[in-house]
Amino acid sequence: MLRIGKLTDYGLVVLNQLALVGAVKQSTDDIAQATGLTVPTVRKVMKAIVDAGLVIAQRGSKGGYRIAVAPAQISVLDVVQAFEGPISLTECSADDNQCEITESCSLSSNWTGINDLLLRVLRDITLDDIRHPEVQDTLHHQIVDQLQRIQLVNL
Amino acid sequence: MLRIGKLTDYGLVVLNQLALVGAVKQSTDDIAQATGLTVPTVRKVMKAIVDAGLVIAQRGSKGGYRIAVAPAQISVLDVVQAFEGPISLTECSADDNQCEITESCSLSSNWTGINDLLLRVLRDITLDDIRHPEVQDTLHHQIVDQLQRIQLVNL
DNA sequence: TAATACCCTACCAAATTAGTATGGTATTAC
DNA sequence: GTAATACCATACTAATTTGGTAGGGTATTA
Known part of the structure; x- marks a missing residue:
């Protein structure tokens, strides 16, 4: 249903916790206790964000x-991609494999545009924004306002 | 991986086909033949878009x-919702059930803002836009340009 | 009344995801 | 140099979701 995985969400929670204590190192147990996640789950989360270079x-x-x-400097896109790989709404736009319904597929390729928009939005929102709801609200309203001003060319 | 379902994609293909012939009625077999989809799959697709009121x-x-x-007048959001129900990136923001990690969850609620942005983008793109790639390109650039002009408050 | 064509429900198989377990390796302290 | 600490890598299981398929039912028209 166009959802992000739970692990991605956990990742954001963990990053928030790490950001909270700054340069102080925290063990798996520390993080588990602070976030309420189980230790094995934290381990899994850590692997993804370490591999992505977001955490040392x-x-x-x-x-x-x-x-x-x-x-x-950490965007929501960074976090999402750390857990879910490169984002692509459809198979068509992602892989180089041809889809079966060749004739109609020229249409499907338009998902690419929507995909790019989504990427852009996710890249423009940072962990810092997420951590400060009031700031994030402002940001949110800014973007929505801008979108509302756009005149669709064919209407 | 933040994907839309194949059926949603098929739905767009079928709607495009129906739009192509306008008021002329088409049977399941006609649609299957025109799109290259199998008949049973078309049946499934039709149910969703009929229920959504997009097709008679x-x-x-x-x-x-x-x-x-x-x-x-048909937005991509309409089609996506016809197949995947109401969009919500996380469970938190969707259902009224409480998530387990209570303390950290205030953070997760910020997905709501991102969710709204996504809805907005999907609602602003119509089937007509999708059908005319050159138009859609223009639209795409317009939106991206606007987004680029937004100054993030915390940077 | 028979042919056409949509409707409904349920089922199966594949893929994905979440969660868990276990043995291995690097670093530090004593 | 040995033991304690704590990260690392792999693999396994169960649950959920998704795509695809099947088969019998119902409405409309000729």
Whole structure:
């Protein structure tokens, strides 16, 4: 139903927690306790955001995780892609494989445009925005206002 | 992976086909042949868009389907919702059920804003836009241009 | 009354996702 | 150099969702 995965959501929660404590390293257990997530789930989440370069992991005693990038530099798109790979609304626009319904498929390729718009929106919203609801509200209204001013060419 | 379902895509293809012939009624077989989809799949697609009121069905001999609304009045959002129900990126923002991680969930509620933006974009693009790629390109550029002019408040 | 063509429900198989378990490896402290 | 800490990698299971299919029912028209 056009949903993002739960893990993506968890990822945002964890990043928020890491942003909260700044440079202080936190272990898996710390994070689990702070967020209310289970330890195994946190582990899974950490792998994704470490691989994406959003978080730095240090092993061994005295190890732990700390955020690698300033919250204002982490976009929602970064997080979504860390968990769900490259975004593409349809198979057509993503892979290079041809779809079966060749004749009608020229139409489907238009999803690409919608896809780009979605990417743009997700890229323009940062972890910092998310963390401050009142700021995010303002941002939200700004974008909606702009969209409302757009005259559709064919109407 | 933040995908729309194949059926939704098919729905758009079928609606395009119906729009092509205007007021002429088409049977399931006609549509299947014209689009390259299988008959059972077309049946499933038709149910969704008939229920959504986008297409009118007439039974009996001489029956068939015809488009119920002008293509310029059918938004991509209409089609997506016909197949995938109300759009909500997270469970939190959709249902009234409480999520388990209570403390951190205030953060998750910010998905709502992103959700609204997505709805807005999908609602502003019509079947007519989709059918004319060059028009849709223009539209696309317009929206992206507007988005680019937005200054994020916290940067 | 028979032919046409939509309608409804249910079923099956494949893919995806969430959650869990387990053994391995790097770093630090003593 | 050994033990404790804590991250790492892989794999497995169960639940959910999705796509595709089947079969019998009902309305309309000739």
